[in-house]
Amino acid sequence: MKQVVVHPERCLGCMQCMIACATAHSQSKILFSATLEDPLPKPRVHLGAGLYAEGFPNRCRHCEPAPCMLACLPGAVFRDPERDTVLIDPDRCINCASCAMACPFGVIRYYQDHTAPPGKTVAVKCDNCLERQEQGLIPACAEVCKSGALTFEETSDAMKRKTDVVARSVSADISQTELSPGFALLNTIRKAQAGLSAGN
Amino acid sequence: MKYVIIGNGVAGIHAAEAIRQLDTEGSITMIGDEAHDPYCRPMISHVLDGSVTPDRLPIRDAGFYDELNITPVLGKRVTGIDVNNQTVFIQEKTGSSSMDTSHTLMGLICKLLSVLLGDDPGSETGPKDFRKVFPYDKLLIATGADPRPVKAEGLNLKNIFYMRTQEHVSQMLEVLPDAENALVLGGGLVGFKAAYGLLRRGLNVTMLIRSGYPLSMQVDETAGKIILDELLSHGLKVKTGTEVKVFEGTDRVKAAHLSDGTEVSCDMVVIGKGVLPALSFVPDKIQTDLGILVNPYMETSIPGIFAAGDVAESVDISRKTPWVNAIWPEAVNQGRAAGMNMAGRQVAYKGSLSRNVIRIFNLDVMTAGIVNPPDDPSYEILSSRNNRLDIYRKLVFREDKLVGYVMVNSVEQGGILTSLIQNEIPVRKDCQWSVVSSPLSVISGQLTN
Numbered sequence: 001m002k003q004v005v006v007h008p009e010r011c012l013g014c015m016q017c018m019i020a021c022a023t024a025h026s027q028s029k030i031l032f033s034a035t036l037e038d039p040l041p042k043p044r045v046h047l048g049a050g051l052y053a054e055g056f057p058n059r060c061r062h063c064e065p066a067p068c069m070l071a072c073l074p075g076a077v078f079r080d081p082e083r084d085t086v087l088i089d090p091d092r093c094i095n096c097a098s099c100a101m102a103c104p105f106g107v108i109r110y111y112q113d114h115t116a117p118p119g120k121t122v123a124v125k126c127d128n129c130l131e132r133q134e135q136g137l138i139p140a141c142a143e144v145c146k147s148g149a150l151t152f153e154e155t156s157d158a159m160k161r162k163t164d165v166v167a168r169s170v171s172a173d174i175s176q177t178e179l180s181p182g183f184a185l186l187n188t189i190r191k192a193q194a195g196l197s198a199g200n
Numbered sequence: 201m202k203y204v205i206i207g208n209g210v211a212g213i214h215a216a217e218a219i220r221q222l223d224t225e226g227s228i229t230m231i232g233d234e235a236h237d238p239y240c241r242p243m244i245s246h247v248l249d250g251s252v253t254p255d256r257l258p259i260r261d262a263g264f265y266d267e268l269n270i271t272p273v274l275g276k277r278v279t280g281i282d283v284n285n286q287t288v289f290i291q292e293k294t295g296s297s298s299m300d301t302s303h304t305l306m307g308l309i310c311k312l313l314s315v316l317l318g319d320d321p322g323s324e325t326g327p328k329d330f331r332k333v334f335p336y337d338k339l340l341i342a343t344g345a346d347p348r349p350v351k352a353e354g355l356n357l358k359n360i361f362y363m364r365t366q367e368h369v370s371q372m373l374e375v376l377p378d379a380e381n382a383l384v385l386g387g388g389l390v391g392f393k394a395a396y397g398l399l400r401r402g403l404n405v406t407m408l409i410r411s412g413y414p415l416s417m418q419v420d421e422t423a424g425k426i427i428l429d430e431l432l433s434h435g436l437k438v439k440t441g442t443e444v445k446v447f448e449g450t451d452r453v454k455a456a457h458l459s460d461g462t463e464v465s466c467d468m469v470v471i472g473k474g475v476l477p478a479l480s481f482v483p484d485k486i487q488t489d490l491g492i493l494v495n496p497y498m499e500t501s502i503p504g505i506f507a508a509g510d511v512a513e514s515v516d517i518s519r520k521t522p523w524v525n526a527i528w529p530e531a532v533n534q535g536r537a538a539g540m541n542m543a544g545r546q547v548a549y550k551g552s553l554s555r556n557v558i559r560i561f562n563l564d565v566m567t568a569g570i571v572n573p574p575d576d577p578s579y580e581i582l583s584s585r586n587n588r589l590d591i592y593r594k595l596v597f598r599e600d601k602l603v604g605y606v607m608v609n610s611v612e613q614g615g616i617l618t619s620l621i622q623n624e625i626p627v628r629k630d631c632q633w634s635v636v637s638s639p640l641s642v643i644s645g646q647l648t649n
């Protein structure tokens with residue numbers, strides 16, 4: 001099954017994924033009119049800054065077993081096994097934040113969303129853009145990401161690629177291969193800058 | 201394989217589901233005191249405050265027992281375990297005065313059930329006595345906890361409640377329309393939730409607490425005072441360092457006389473002085489402390505007998521010592537682990553962690569682990585408070601590992617900290633401050649050793 005795979009080392013921090021995500025979860029699906037909607041659509045992918053101000057696209061991993069699902073009091077969090085997606089039923093959610101205390105990635109937010117009963121604050125998180133996928137589109141964050149930090153692919157392929165890289169890097173014959181050439185330089189510069197400003 | 205589970209709370213339910221996943225053949229019997237469909241206990245406080253209707257309480261539907269091919273025995277309390285003969289038994293004098301009305305009602309329902317299910321009539325020893333024996337190969341004790349009783353005169357008056365079951369809250373809801381002044385004993389989780397619920401219902405609420413602020417077991421003084429201020433600003437009255445000596449009234453409670461000589465008038469009382477593991481029927485052979493002691497496989501000192509949930513005492517990850525963490529998410533985890541081990545798949549449970557998240561009025565509070573560390577140089581506290589944004593953070597490190605936290609407001613990413621504690625991930629000394637300001641910087645992978 002295809003999933004969005006996160007490659008944090010390639011993230012430039014441009015936040016395009018956030019805008020695309022909020023638009024994809026708006027009523028109109030159009031950026032301009034989405035900004036006028038009430039409730040205002042919000043992104044479900046969150047760009048955090050690492051220690052060296054490097055970007056980090058943070059999004060639900062749809063864990064199995066899902067800690068949020070096990071912690072949910074009203075039984076609002078459930079798994080759609082066919083699409084390997086953890087979802088939240090806004091009708092059942094009681095906004096208790098038990099899932100926030102359980103999520104090891106900190107990707108759940110609480111607000112009024114057009115998919116929930118009007119006026120009700122509920123837990124909201126990534127739904128793998130199931131609505132878009134039904135229309136043959138790929139998740140909005142992966143579609144818009146230009147640096148390859150978010151890709152939509154078979155998880156087994158992604159795993160294999162990473163294992164291959166690791167296997168190659170430990171081989172004695174071959175000099176170390178960069179996981180993401182080009183980005184390594186950028187991140188080294190960031191670290192150096194952070195080091196300098198910390199020194200001041 | 202014969203599995204018997206005592207208690208149909210969340211720990212028992214998750215154990216039964218885990219067993220069924222691995223063993224489709226074995227027989228499972230669940231004996232539970234409460235005859236309702238399995239429900240969410242913490243949510244009874246939401247029913248009290250009016251944010252949730254009672255029909256939202258069930259966490260499994262009525263077909264649960266059938267679907268998993270479980271034999272339910274509901275409305276009955278197990279009275280003993282015969283460890284040598286591997287049996288569990290229920291023995292009671294039906295209609296005895298020691299049971300309150302809800303129990304007799306449930307007793308009736310159960311009798312009806314046993315007739316319908318065609319139970320062996322010989323298992324009842326007489327018209328007055330009820331005795332039934334259940335043999336087991338693997339036994340789970342998941343009986344949860346009972347409210348800690350208080351000592352005072354006049355406890356038999358009407359409108360004095362505990363708050364542990366759905367039944368308790370529906371009784372409270374019945375008297376709400378006529379109630380004006382409520383008295384809540386205890387500032388622990390349950391007392392606190394009762395006080396909040398009754399405030400939301402528009403009652404005048406007085407709370408008696410031991411320390412200067414509520415939730416003293418869960419939060420530190422700073423967060424405790426923030427919580428207290430929030431409650432006070434919504435009309436709560438608080439009395440500290442005093443307790444009830446006598447409840448007064450003719451039929452219903454009218455007033456309470458306190459140990460400091462003062463009197464509080466009240467037309468309802470909620471006792472929320474904490475809970476005690478429900479293990480009165482557990483024989484001495486099974487090792488207990490405050491709760492039933494279990495190993496990482498949730499097994500008690502007697503092989504084949506397991507315990508999980510509020511009744512169990514397992515090693516606490518942050519405290520590194522056996523501890524009863526009577527909370528929902530641990531009851532779930534322990535129930536699952538116990539079930540898998542009972543069905544023969546060895547799964548080690550990594551230990552429990554105290555934690556809570558509370559939302560009241562405009563305040564969010566999340567806490568976990570050790571929040572008031574002992575005066576010991578191996579502990580280091582990092583804290584920050586932003587009064588403008590109403591944000592407070594306190595992180596407790598022991599050596600290079602996070603062992604506790606308190607967050608007030610902006611709690612969305614607290615789970616990252618929970619997982620740092622649970623997985624005992626070392627955090628570099630020079631980076632620990634970054635965790636205070638941005639938990640996310642942890643997952644970006646630069647802070648940990």
Ligand SMILES: Cc1cc2nc3c(=O)[nH]c(=O)nc-3n(C[C@H](O)[C@H](O)[C@H](O)COP(=O)(O)OP(=O)(O)OC[C@H]3O[C@@H](n4cnc5c(N)ncnc54)[C@H](O)[C@@H]3O)c2cc1C
Pocket residue numbers: 206207208209210211212231232233234241242243244245276277278279342343344345363364365389390393478481508509510511526527528529531555556557
């Ligand atoms: C008002 C309130 C609010 C709470 N809020 C929170 C919260 O916000 N977050 C949180 O994490 N936790 C909360 N809790 C705690 C949480 O409800 C418990 O940790 C959890 O329900 C424990 O589950 P359990 O299965 O171990 O026990 P229980 O849910 O207590 O279930 C045990 C069952 O066994 C039955 N039983 C007991 N003895 C016997 C016997 N001898 N024979 C047969 N049956 C028996 C009992 O009647 C009960 O139905 C709250 C509790 C209360 C009361």
